[in-house]
Amino acid sequence: MYVRLDERYRVTLTLNGRERSAYAEPRTQLCDFLRHSLGATGTHVGCEHGVCGACTVMVDGRATRSCLMLAVQVEGRRVETIESLAKEGEMGDLQRAFREHHALQCGFCTAGILMSCHEFLGRVTDPSEAEVRDMLSGHLCRCTGYTGIVQAVLAVARARQNNRQEAP
Amino acid sequence: MNSAAPLHHQQSRSYVGKRQPRVEDEALLRGLGRYADDLAVPPGTLHAAVVRSPHAHARIQRVAIEAALQIPGVRGVLTGEDVKRWAAPFPVGVRQPMEHWCLAVDKVRYVGEPVAVIIAEDRYLAEDALESVEVEYDVLGVSIDPEMATNDDASVLHEAVGSNVVNDRYFNYGDADTAFEQAAHRLSLKVRYPRSACTPIECYVVLGQYDPAEGGYDVMANFQGPYAIHSVMARALQVPANRLRLRTPPDSGGSFGIKQGVFPYVVMMGLAARKVGAPVKWVEDRLEHLQGASSATNRVTTIEAAFASDGRVSALRFDQLDDCGAYLRAPEPATTYRMHGNVTGAYDIHHLQVRNRIVMTNKMPTGLNRGFGGPQVYFALERLMQRIAVTLDLDPLDVIRRNLVPTQAFPYRCSAGALLDSGDYRRGIELGVEQGGLEALRQRRESARREGRHYGIGYTVAVEPSISNMGYITMAQTPEERRRAGPKNGAVSTATISVDPLGSVSVHVSSTPQGQGHRTVAAQVVADVLGIPLESIRVDVELDTGKDAWSIASGNYSSRFAGAVAGAVHNAALKIRARLDAIAAQQWQVSVEDIRFGDGRIYTADGVHSTSFQRLAGATHWAPGTLPESETGGLRETAFWTPAELTAPDDDERINSSLCYGFIFDYCGVELDSLTGRVTIDRYVTLHDAGRMLNPQLVDGQVRGAFAQAVGAALYEAFHYNEDGSFASGTLADYLIPTTVEVPDPTILHMETPSPFTPLGAKGVGEGNNMSTPVCIANAVADALGDAVEPGAIELPLTPSKVRMLMGIEEPPRPEGVAEENAQASAGGGSKLSASDSVEIPASPQQVFASILDPDTLKAMIPGCHSLELTGDNAYRADVTVGVGMIRARFDARVELTELEPPHSLRLSGAGKSGMGDAAGAAKIRFSEIEGGKTRLDYDYEVTVGGKIASVGGRMLSSASKMLIGQIFSRLSQRLSGSTSKGSLWQRLRALTGKRGGDQ
Known part of the structure; x- marks a missing residue:
């Protein structure tokens, strides 16, 4: 995917089992996109340089630092966050x-x-x-x-x- | 006072004193927590980024914001000029002409000090605009080392004071001089306690709003208290306290004292909102946090003891030099005085002299940090006790035992004024020795030593103060100054309980917790008093100074929750119960003594009358006319509680600095790796007497958390400043926080001697191991190292390299094939690095040499070069953006090519200035022809950085420089091989030399 710095792109992904989409700049970090564009504020940002691990989410089933990934990189992919762990309102x-x-x-x-x-x-x-x-x-x-x-x-x-x- | 628990009903549950899973957890575990950055903001909220000083000490000549204002999306810039117009400096805790503003107005005094605030439409845009603010600095000399800062020729931070020592106090209790004269032995020890911080994982968050109609500020921040600082903020904003509405979010991502330091940003974002006429939100990033948020106070202590041959200490002298950084920020110098009354620790020592000096240095200002003053005091005191034992060839534990405050002496008045409320220290030691397995640990040491391993055991006893006396801060003033200012003392706690028309119970406490579980414990206390199920109670811990009951001691600090706040909750619940007692007694025509509460019901002891809690409590709303005359209707009670024992300092300078004093006995076994110097904690035993435990599970949680932080402070964590004052611990890859594999599981033991001074008998327990563990580990390391090591050289953190040095281990030779690479402190401070490398380029030495001299090629070679302008013979001025780690800086740079020996060698050098600091580099490049018409470039380079760039640390600097320099030559290579689109130069060269280039 080729992107221009000054344009916003619609990123579509599967977040916690549901298809979601929102606009992101090419430089938007995945953690910011999840939190502020998709409202999944359960994921937290602690250092923004990949050390503290607070922002870890699953991307296509693998634990991933969402501060070290761009929102545009999850286009078409499956993302799971802490909000996915309770099933039908009951904690796992x-x-x-x-x-x-x-x-x-x-x-x-x-x-x-x-x-x-x-x-x-x-x-x-x-x-x-x-x-x-x-x-x-x-x-x-x-x-x-x-x-x-x-x-x-x-x-x-x-x-x-x-x-x-x-x-x- | 009524008894808290319903005695009659057997089925009725009681909660206090029992393990109780937390009511907080489910929301947090489901990702439904509401931390400051999760809350909705008003429409039109703008976002801030803070321009910070790259220099440790400099005069500000000019702040140019015009370029920033031209950037689309930037809506305003707050500068020192605005701050001078609308605000005032923060009040300072000592009488000195020092000014601390929320933004620097004349000088910057530490790297990372806020200079301006960019306010833009989103956070990314605001951060982009940081580099467009041009600040001209006149750089001044720095004072970094606290002792050197006290010298007459030191660079002075606050000129009006005339010295860096801003407070110097001397205290004399008993007759220490005579005791020293008469003692059989004396021993003196000088120790340094470093800077570190408990670094919460959530950084600061502030949302500022300004209402011009009322002239009031409304700020949401993850502030933790103490709310005495609300007054400091209101004064700085020049508004009455009721025009600064300060609100906290429902959840906070840890604090440990550190979030007290958010208060200058509360003022700053209030002013930023006023500047742009819109709400302004700021979220601090990790680099800002590490370099500019807050730190524990580093201290240099000389401690001296007079003692007898059996180890009994008769007198102590403390000389404490506290380095509070660039500004004395409220409540400092509290670090120095928090421990003052109990500076003699768990010992019965009658004669005492203390000198306390506060020194300013070009480092970030200090503030609350879990343990606050404790680790510094105990590091000196308990290292000294260990030295006394070594000197007398006694068992350290025997020396400790002989000096303990005797059990029958409680409540015990310490020589400096602390009233130790309760305890049985000797029994604590015996319990710890037996239940913790000291004998087995000694055997482990024996067998390890027989095998030639370096194994040591350390001991510590400590008194853990909790519930600070607000009056101790005035110890920085003379008795005369205190008399003039009027007495300050006490610690007011508040709790409010209300019962709504449907009879459900809501509790509010102003303790602003950051994860300790206050909601759970408050519910446990209320459930017991009112005899209702814990699950039915809702506890609110948000604090809104515009609506809630609060006082200056509100907030979360000095481990005051269990003793003071839970006590206030208990008292408020008793008030509610007394009203319901009266209502029930009238309705049933019985005596109030016969009324019982339990199982959600209110009933008479004889079982004749019974009604549900909801029904009777609801009647206060639905049928006030049926109530006794004494009843006003409605059901809401606020309890304020302040302990009588927290009196103001007296004229003899005695101060009961805290209300409660818990007891801790720690010991541990450590092993030192004889090759790497790594310290491994083999076993750690910690015994606590924190009075009555309200929830043992949460008590253990506090102990474990404090212990892990203390392991960090003992072995890994320190804020490092270079000689020029640049900060070298700006990432979590440089500031090392221990992880699961570094933190062992301590053995936790308990005993309970209830406090006679708190409503529930509880004392604080949250900070003890922060105080006791660092020195316990240091004592064990000292024991492992033996007598050969200079006692004062045992400094924290005991990193492998430091321990290796203490052990005298030679650095093993570098493995073959690993290039030399040195990151070291440079002559002028900052970080310096030198290394060598080589690259092959598909062109002849002549071609390569000629192309480097060509300005177009040179421009293309330098990554991030916006423009290159010829200023002399092979000399250029360049505009370059460079990114290192998290930092991206735009440099105004000079680039030069010198020592030209075509086509054999030349020197490429550059030096630049940016808003993020300075950088310079030089490479000596040698050209040699290799087969295939190619050239090998061998280059030795040196890079020096200062300012904020240095804060990304040596580790990242090394790899970043390697990558950057590598990029320069690979760009050259690309350009010469024609693989870049604008490679007309190569064609020109080919035409010039008549040779064919390679076809890669």
Whole structure:
């Protein structure tokens, strides 16, 4: 796609399962586009240089820093944000585990952390604590000291494992 | 006082003291939080970007905004001139002729200081326009090191003061001189505590509005308090306090003290809105935050003890030099005095001398930061206690034990005035030793040392103050100055509870939380008093100074929630209950003593009468005529609570600086990597006595969070300034915050000795590990390093390179094939880097040499070159835009070609100035012919940057320079190989030399 700097383009994507579109400049960051053009303010911006991980979303199923991607790059692609994790108004197992294990305080970094955990648990069904900590090392949380987050992820992995064994 | 919990009904739940999942969580976990940048803004809201100083110290000669105003989308620029017209400097906490305005008006005094505000139609446009504001600076000498800043020949930041030392106070308690004379031993230790900050993940957000009809400002900001600063803002805006409506959003993305520092921007965006006649929103970015938001105060302490051969300390002397940066911003110098009353820590030490000096340097101003004053005090005190043990060849824990405040002494009046409310420190140590497994840890050290590994154990005890006395800040004044100004003291908490016509309960607290779970705990407290389900209560924590009950101590700081605010909530709930008691007693013709609350019902103890809470409470709205005469109808109560113990400083300079004092006992084992110097925390045990715990899960959450931040402060985090005052920690790749793999899980132990002074017996617990953990880790590192190391050399953060140096490990040789590359401090400060590289170009040395001398080629070679104008022999003036990391700067540059030895070598050099700082570079280029008629260019280059550009740090500078310089030669190569469309030069050259070029 060739773009001109001073023009705005209609970007169409699938956001949390629904087709959405809005106008974006070629330089508009994906995080700004999601938040301010599409109203998906659950995704947060913490550093705008790819270190803190707060803005992590899923693009075509992969956890991605939305501050390091342009809105025009998601044309025709599938984007999932924290708003997708509750189904029919009910929080999913990962969200419930975060509450149970006090894995959040201010909640600002949580949006990105949940998306990374969501992707990770889809790939790794029986993670060790070291693997969970390694996955989470792409995120900065200033409130929790991380303990609750690690516990929540391990608890979800165990629970899903048990469910699989019980329902062959 | 009535008892809080309904005793009669067995089924009735009680909530306080129990683990309770948070009511805050569901919204946050579903992405439905409402943080400041998520809120809708009024139609027509404009967006701001802040022009900041690239210099640490300079006089502003001129601020030219005409070019910025020509840019489409830019609607206005706020400058120091506007600020002088409409506002006043912020009031300062010491009596000195220092002016701090929300925008620099005459001088800039730190890199990143706001100079102007661009107001444009969107944030991207506003940021684009930053470089079009031309500021002429007359650069001045800098004072960066706090000790050097006190010298007579130091560059002075505030000329009217005449010195960088803006406050110097001396305190004497007991008879320290005699104690020092008579002591068997004395020991002195000088330590430096660095700058760092707890850096919330959400940066500052402000939405300013101005109403010319009322002459009032209405500002939404993620401010955290203390609301004493509302007065500072209103004075700066020159309006009565009721014409500054300050509102906070429902959610805040962390603060840890830092969001106190948003207040200058509240004033700035109010004025910006006034300037353009429209609402103006500003969202701070991370670089702005790291270089300009707020920092903990760095301190140089010389501490001295007089002690006996058994380690018992009789007297202490503190000489504290606090570096508050470029301005003394309210509430500073509070860092210095927050710990003043309890500066003797957990120890029973009778004789004390303290000298406190406040020094100004060309660094960002300091402010609230979790632990506030604690880490600095304990780093000196607890390092000293460790040194006393080493000197006497005693177990450090025995030295600690011998000096503790005795259990029977509580409440204990410290020599400097703190009234330690409750505690059992000796039992705390025993509990910690037993339950934390100290014996096993000692064995780990033994076996590690037998294997030749570097393993050490550190100990710390600390008193954690909470609920600050607003009066301690006046300790910076002399008793005479205090008498003239009138007493300041106390800490007023407020809570409001209302019951609506359908009988549901709403609670409002003015504690502006940033993630601690205040809504949950407030609901727990109210649910217990009113006997209603927690889920039925709604707690509102937004604070609107135009509508809500608040006072100067409102806000979220000094760990005041559990002790003070939850206590005010309790008191407000008791007032509601007393009214309902009276109503029920009249209706049923029984005595109020017989009324019970529980399970959502109000009933008599004998079970004869019973009604639902909603029905009885609703009657206050629906049927006021049926109520007792004492009733006014409606049901809303506000409780204000202030503790009697928080008195003003007395004439002997004693101050009870806080209401509650928790106790902490920490110990840890660390191992030092003998190759890399990396410090690994093997085990960490932390015991807390924070009085009665209202929600143990949240208490542990606070402990873990504080611990992780303290690990950062101990091992990784520091704001680094170069000698010229440029800031070198501007990204999260340079300012290293620990992640999951660096933060171990501490063993947390508790004991509870309730505070006699708070309504619920609770004390603060949020800051303890920020105070105790950095020095505990440092003591363990000291133990691992042994006696060979100079005690004062153990400075935080204990990064691998620092520890390697302390261990005396030689740098291993560079692996083969890795080029030399040096990022270092340059002579004039700033960051300097030198490196070499080479490139092959498909043309002969003669062709390449000739083309570099051609202005068109030169222009095409320089990335981002807008224009190149010949100013002399092979000398040019260039207009160049360069991007490094997050920073993009437009340079006015001089480019020169010298040392011409055709076709063998030449020197290409350039130096430029931009709004983001200065840069200079030079490359010596050597040309050698290689096979295929090509040329190899070998070049050695040097790059120096200063100002804001240096803040992206050495790491990024190195890769960015490599890339930029690489681009210069690849552009040359492209141009010579004819692969660019405008490559007529190559054809010209070919015609000139009669040779054929390569056909790549």
